[in-house]
Amino acid sequence: MSRLSEQVQSAVPLWHEHLRAPFPAGLRGAESEPGGTDLVLLDADTAGCVLTWLNNGGTLDPERTRTLRSRIDDLDRVIPEITEPAGMQYYQRLRRLALFVSATLPGDG
Incomplete structure (x- = not known):
């Protein structure tokens, strides 16, 4: 098994755990401050990139790579603002x- 397929396989359990978790009801329709990041959209964008990576055997096109890295920055900014334990766990x-x-x-070119 290649290193990349091992990495994909090791991400699957965490992905399934995320899929089983309900979206935190208290965060539906919420936006972070400052900047107004829509938390549902943040989840959808990030999860979409992860799912594409899984479905493509561990690869992402350059646009989704940029989106994922941008959303990681958003997550880093938003998570400290979440006070609800279920929401914190979900986004972490x-x-x-x-x-x-x-x-x-691959790194940014």
Whole structure:
């Protein structure tokens, strides 16, 4: 098994855990301050990149790579603002997934 397929396989359990977790009801429709990041959109964008990476065997196109890295920055800014424990856990898991995927991608050119 290649190193990349091992990385994909190691991300699958965390991905399934994320899929089973309900979106925190208290954060539906919420936006972070400052900057007004829509938390549902942040989840959808990040999860979409992770799913694409999984479906593509550990690769992402340059546009999704940029999106993922931008969303990691957003997660870093937003997570400290979340006070609800379920919301914090949800977004911390999403961030772990995003960081895992990002670490497997080529650096910015």
